Amino acid sequence: MIKKTRNTEGVSRRDFLGLAAFGAAILGSIGVLAGSLRFVKADVYSEESKKFKIGKKENFPIGTTRKFDDKNVFIFSDDNGLFAISAICTHLGCIVSPSEFGFQCPCHGSRYDENGNVIGGPAPRPLEWYEINQEVDGTLFIDAGKAVPQGTKYLFA
């Protein structure tokens, strides 16, 4: 006959293995739960807004061009209104400069006409035009994250 012996120090081998299995199950459940919580929060990275103020329309007399160097945007003013053209070359992202025909990229020689259309070099696309809008207080702003069709102008009222 098998004689059951009891550990006199408090925990039998069977109880110890049972507790160990229970502990492992708890730790495993916590790990699974922690892993699941990762999916509750969307993997979305907020992007910094590309809107910036350019001042009032009085700052842009008809026929003038201003470049916002820190934003790489040209602002032009003509009889009809304002328009914004990106200074970022569509080839590899160098900054274009105004030229007698429109814009010239110093890096690989892309050339654009005055509307940003490619007229030479490796640039694959025209320069982007950006939306110009007005805040309630009359301050104009550009959204460099929002391209608009070429020829889109902020019309003076």
Ligand code: FES
């Ligand atoms: S980056 Fe402008 S031509 Fe290459």
